Amino acid sequence: MSPVHIGLLGVVLLFLIAMLEVGIIESAYQKLGMSHRAVTLLLLLSIFGSYINIPVATISSPPVIHHHHIYNLSYIPALLPNPDDTIIAVNLGGAVIPVLLSAYLLVRVGGVAPAFIATVLVALLVHHFSRIIPGAGIAVPTFIPGFAAAILAILLSREHRPVVAYVAGTIGCLVGADVLNLALVTRLNAPIASIGGAGTFDGVFVSGVIAVLLA
Numbered sequence: 186m187s188p189v190h191i192g193l194l195g196v197v198l199l200f201l202i203a204m205l206e207v208g209i210i211e212s213a214y215q216k217l218g219m220s221h222r223a224v225t226l227l228l229l230l231s232i233f234g235s236y237i238n239i240p241v242a243t244i245s246s247p248p249v250i251h252h253h254h255i256y257n258l259s260y261i262p263a264l265l266p267n268p269d270d271t272i273i274a275v276n277l278g279g280a281v282i283p284v285l286l287s288a289y290l291l292v293r294v295g296g297v298a299p300a301f302i303a304t305v306l307v308a309l310l311v312h313h314f315s316r317i318i319p320g321a322g323i324a325v326p327t328f329i330p331g332f333a334a335a336i337l338a339i340l341l342s343r344e345h346r347p348v349v350a351y352v353a354g355t356i357g358c359l360v361g362a363d364v365l366n367l368a369l370v371t372r373l374n375a376p377i378a379s380i381g382g383a384g385t386f387d388g389v390f391v392s393g394v395i396a397v398l399l400a
Contacts, residue, residue, distance in 0.1 A: 216347040216397050217290060227286070234278030235386045238379045242273040244370060271370055272377045279389050280363075280381025283355040291352065296345025300352040303337035307357025308365065311388075315362045319374045323362050325388035330358040331395030338400040346400040354396030358389045 214224045275281060291297050307330050316324045334354035338346045363380040370378045381389060 231278040237277040238274035244271045274379045276379045276382035279386035287352040290348045294348045296348045299341035300349045303353035304357045307353045308361035311361025312365045325362040330392035334396035335399030350396035350400035354392035
């Protein structure tokens with residue numbers, strides 16, 4: 186992990202500790218019908234799972250274009266083969282766990298139709314604001330998905346608001362930032378592209394908590 190990623194993770198951990206101290210996260214997940222033990226286990230799995238990437242595919246990177254500066258007058262592009270392929274992986278904490286929890290909640294509680302509509306809208310919104318940062322990952326707006334998911338949950342559902350908000354906030358962020366940008370993954374210039382990892386993890390996690398609290 187780069188120093189930037191380590192710093193971001195440190196900020197996220199401090200944010201989580203602060204929220205745990207005042208019971209915000211526990212309150213949010215209790216709205217989903219989860220016990221204190223389940224909340225603690227989920228948090229630990231999400232945090233430590235963010236370090237685990239499961240490879241699912243490999244994409245061959247195109248030739249790299251190098252520009253040579255000659256006599257301060259012109260640049261001559263040269264195509265050189267790129268020996269490095271990009272591994273597509275799925276992050277355990279930022280993708281697998283949110284998807285499994287969302288599926289569980291939809292089956293157990295309900296709200297599939299409004300959750301689907303809200304997720305699509307949040308995904309489109311996040312995709313619009315997401316930015317690809319070569320060598321680092323995909324940057325997503327941390328708070329926009331959560332607020333958008335909460336508003337949509339209030340508008341689309343009354344009985345299943347917490348579930349709709351959580352699913353839209355997490356899955357919408359995941360799809361909008363990573364899945365819809367898979368076609369541009371070679372622009373990352375990184376050996377591995379992790380769905381739900383790097384810059385997307387904090388967006389997915391925080392969005393889920395904010396969405397449920399506001400719904």
